[in-house]
Amino acid sequence: MRMENYVDILKQHLKTSVRKLKLGRKWVFQMDNDPKHTSEVVAKWLKDNKVKVLEWPLQSADLNxxxxxxxxxxxxxxxxxxxxxxxxxxxxxxxxxxxxxxxxxxxxxx
Structure with missing residues (x-):
C-alpha cells in the first residue's frame, strides 16, 4: 500500500468510525510506525484534521x-x-x- 492509499482510507473511514463507535472528542488514534503511516503526507492530513496520534515505539511486537x-x-x-x-x-x-x-x-x- 502506498501512503496516498492510506490517506484515502483515513479520509473515508476514520471520522465515520469515530462517530459510529461514539468515541466523542477525546479519542486518540494509534498506528504502528510503518513508513506509509509516518510519511509527511499522512502527518499533514492527521494534523490538518486535528487527529491526536499516540506515540508508539518501532517494531514492538510485545506492545503491538x-x-x-x-x-x-x-x-x-x-x-x-x-x-x-x-x-x-x-x-x-x-x-x-x-x-x-x-x-x-x-x-x-x-
Whole structure:
C-alpha cells in the first residue's frame, strides 16, 4: 500500500468510525510506525484534521498485539498450502461454512 492509499482510507473511514463507535472528542488514534503511516503526507492530513496520534515505539511486537495475530494467521494459512487465491479462499471457508450449517444460519464464532 502506498501512503496516498492510506490517506484515502483515513479520509473515508476514520471520522465515520469515530462517530459510529461514539468515541466523542477525546479519542486518540494509534498506528504502528510503518513508513506509509509516518510519511509527511499522512502527518499533514492527521494534523490538518486535528487527529491526536499516540506515540508508539518501532517494531514492538510485545506492545503491538496485532503482530501476534498476523503471525498466527500466517501460520494457519501456510498450513493449508494454497497455491493461488482461489485455493486460499476455498480452504479458509470450509470450516466456516460447516459451522454456519451446524448453527442453521445463526451466529457462529466466525
Amino acid at each position: 498485539l496485532i503482530e501476534n495475530v498476523w503471525a498466527e494467521l500466517k501460520k494457519h494459512v501456510q498450513a493449508r498450502r494454497p497455491t493461488n487465491l482461489t485455493q486460499l479462499h476455498q480452504r479458509c471457508q470450509a470450516k466456516r461454512l460447516t459451522q454456519v450449517k451446524q448453527f442453521k444460519g445463526n451466529a457462529t464464532k466466525y
